[in-house]
Amino acid sequence: MKANAQESQSLVLIVDDEPFIRLILRHFLEREGYKIAEAQNGIEALTAFKQLHPDIVLLDAIMPDMDGFECCTQLELLDRSKHTPVLMITGLEDQESVDRAFEVGAMDYVTKPIHWPVLRQRVKRLIQQSQLQQKLEAVNLELQRLVTIDGLTQVANRRRFEEYFNQEWQRMKREQRPLSLILCDVDFFKSYNDTYGHRVGDRCLQKIAQAIKDIIKRPGDLLARYGGEEFAVILPNTDTEGATYVADKICHAIRTLAIPHQNSQVSPHVTISVGFTTEIPQSDSDLEEMIAVADRALYQAKAAGRDRFVQDILLPTSKNSR
Template sequence: MSVNPDSAVILVADDDPFIRHMLTSYLEREGYQVIEAPHGEAALDLYFYHLPDLVLLDALMPVVDGFEVCRRLQALTQGNLAPVLMITGLEDEKSVDQAFEIGVVDYVTKPINWAVLRQRVRRLILQHRLEIQLREANHRLQKLTMIDSLTQVANRRRFDEYLLQEWGRGVRESLPLSLVICDIDNFKNYNDHYGHQAGDRCLQEVAKTLNQCISRPADLVTRYGGEEFAVILPNTTMEGATTVSQRLVQGIQQRELPHDTAPQAIVTVSCGVANVLPMADYLPSDLVFTADQALYQAKAQGRNQYQAIYVMPPAAKQSMPPGAASAMPILRSLWPEA
């Protein structure tokens, strides 16, 4: 087993200054960086300041003993704690069981066998680093499963997850939520005319441009399917959503990607915008449905524009006359400049 001790930090918590000095001297000779804590409260503070690779913890300390320090660290780190090696003069079955129950991964007894301590320290630090690498690899893998491989924006799975997440936040905090669905105009004709490889490059350029038009970290551009993209805008009013939609339409138009079979001879997009104050009476699918209806209107009005529709709250529905539509269109469109 090999451990690079240059970057390994060990927190030593022991109220006995002689034992603490002995541990520190030995570990520093082994090449480790050592942080000393003379009591339990200091150990808690120093842990979060230095984030050590290992904690050497004396079991019996006044006021806050090693068992309580370990319990608190487990709670505060939500179980994502560096390994704790307890140093104790207690060898009774009850103390040993208690130590392992609260998250101690190993222990050594006093008087300390330095050869045993050396091997256990090396093993636990190596194990801790391997666990960190595994978590990071899993995180990268999970992130990859949320990305559309062609366009490198979030995929449909991420769209569903994020919409549900932000819907729940909107319900809890009474925050508006907006959705924009964008569709590349005449894309079938584009594929037929230029070929599918060129169509893939077009999708990539559109995705990149849409991403560049989004300014807030919370806003998310996703590939919704085929030539459709969806933009989730948390905590965004209808006014804010239509401003973003105008930016999206204009951004694609200004790229002037050639499209010989389109009326404007360039690639354009149509956008359907929907806005709602999430509440228990609705489902996220209501927002998606309304954005789809708005997109249909944008297509029917001539493409290369956006149309926007509110999802009406229950109170507004109740005040509407019988047979009236449950969504009210905003008659505002972005038309191509002459």
Template sequence: MSWTDLAANGRILIVDDAMENIQILHHVLGDEHDVLFALDGVKALELARNQRPDLILLDAVMPGMDGFEVCAALRASAELSSIPVIFVTALSNPEDETRALEAGAMDFISKPFNVAVVKARVRTQLTLKRQADAMRELSLTDSLTGVSNRRSFSDTLDSEWRSCMRAGTPLSLVLIDIDHFKLYNDSYGHQAGDSCLQQVAAAMQRCAQRPHDMLARYGGEEFALLLPQVDASGAETVARRLLEEVATLALPHRNSPTSDHVTISMGVVCMQPGADNTSAQLVRAADTLLYEAKESGRNRYRIASYG
């Protein structure tokens, strides 16, 4: 089985201060899953943030940060709280199991464990995780265009803002408006308008190629493209590509005062997240620049960089 197949079957993080326990679990699960491991709680949280496992198998008793503290930290994190946790531990008292469940664990397996039981419970939790992810994806997707919706954008903006602040990297945002879209609907009808939105969204999605880039329908004919760890020069390159991709569609717009085909206007902002600014300021700045682009003739972008 290839690494890609293992990743598709689920990425599992094993956390235990005893390497022999990790080796046993790796032997049990490694043929079907992509397995990571950590020997302490601090490293486990770091791997969880960077690798985003689908499931964590967690020992309770570890030096320093124990399993209960790790589980509580996971549940307190907006980025990591959806990762299911199974305690795999030598503790076996009902009180220990209760404490694990109260900390946020989904299941509890006592050592020495039965291999078949471990596999079955891992399979169950991964299945539940996939179902929950699918439902969440539906709730965060715009039904017409298939890109993310505004709620998803807001959640992602907050998490990427915090992530870029920790890493000391910039965050860029492009607010996009389809020019004279009301006139388009008036000219061609709402069904054609829906088709226009779908085609423009698909064209812009081709400009969001990195895993963390995010295109969202912000409202009506307005879209937002979030570009984590992209500086002003990179954001401007993306803005130019957006103009080109939409122009390539060559969608007729006979009543547009700007062009005979559908065009877009954009406000582009790059900001260095820090203690003296907020994600709301990033959005307001992009909105102001979008207004300037529209006032100065449309089918163009305005860009600024802060910090």
């Protein structure tokens, strides 16, 4: 039975110092529909592995200079995805050699003289297992993404915000670097929904999320939907000056959208209120308190007339800035 269409695209790297063994392995596996690459020693194998990214490695255990066990150890270090199975081919069948093959990362082994039906099935099975593992990991990554993404706005959700804020809080505490937190609330959004309907309200939130996302460009920054019409921005390694710049840009970006809001009490268009705080986390400080301070700043922005940003800090000598 030949390999199926997916397996026929698979690349097998044969590593053996004996040309005759490589030749018969090549002929056998090519008849099974596989593509073949060859290496005659461990050094060549490592180079070929890096360049070709084979789907499976058939590795002779006994070779001069670098034997198969050492080569397998080195291949494991190169294979960051851990998806490439190694099938050891050995004339050794003692318990110690078999144990050692598995210890260095081989997925299976066959002994010389090679029993060809066994080799065919083991190559096929190892490639199928590797492909299945890759598919499962891709599905799991997508599931992880889905549980941390807000379905409406496609930015991080509250769960992801809490995970990431705690992670960055701890990191900034270790490194003694500033962490800034920005909380945003769309002004008079209930009135907007009552006036235009929830579907239009949803589109409004999507546009606002995209506008803020376009500002939050650094890989370490995170925009999250914090609540119904609330958004939060986490800015690691960002001082007060940097957070002020981002907060100002957010307010300006939402004004620039010019989304009509006939029942707003501050503007004919949709606007946003922003509160933020910056802190270098200390061993005796509390991340919940930092969120409370940012929330207090947001409340102050609303009380001062909305469509603005306000900073608040933990110190008694705090100054609010427009």
